[in-house]
Amino acid sequence: MPYTPTLHGPHRIVGPNFHASVFAIVRTIPRGRVTTYGDIAAALGLRTVARHVGFALAAAPPDLPWHRVVNSRGTLSPRADSQPSAEQRRRLRREGITIDSRHRITDFSRLRVTDLPRP
DNA sequence: CGGCTGACGACCT
DNA sequence: GAGGTCGCCAGCC
Numbered sequence: 001m002p003y004t005p006t007l008h009g010p011h012r013i014v015g016p017n018f019h020a021s022v023f024a025i026v027r028t029i030p031r032g033r034v035t036t037y038g039d040i041a042a043a044l045g046l047r048t049v050a051r052h053v054g055f056a057l058a059a060a061p062p063d064l065p066w067h068r069v070v071n072s073r074g075t076l077s078p079r080a081d082s083q084p085s086a087e088q089r090r091r092l093r094r095e096g097i098t099i100d101s102r103h104r105i106t107d108f109s110r111l112r113v114t115d116l117p118r119p
Numbered sequence: 120c121g122g123c124t125g126a127c128g129a130c131c132t
Numbered sequence: 133g134a135g136g137t138c139g140c141c142a143g144c145c
Binding site: 049 | 139
């Protein structure tokens, strides 16, 4: 099994509601749009925990639009097998988002949502 | 304690 | 643009 940190603990920068907070923000991303791990971290007031946003999404429920979260370069982040998720690509494609041969989203800067809600 | 590892990101050549 | 380096934080040896 891949290593998946729990990210819980009362005295941690990343507190016990971390997952819930991340999920709540992800649910606000409109269909056909995307945002980044870093933007979500920043919305939480924790700019330095972009990586943890990714870890949290590893535990995302199936109904969460986790596929709308990509890295700051607009590409699909590689998983444990160092390959981007085919499932993520399918889900995005289904929303009209196209990805080029180098896993980069077409018109990323246009589709990117930066004004995320602050919990 | 020290080292290593991540669905990351900002910088520097 | 393509690589490489470092900082970041929590968890697990």
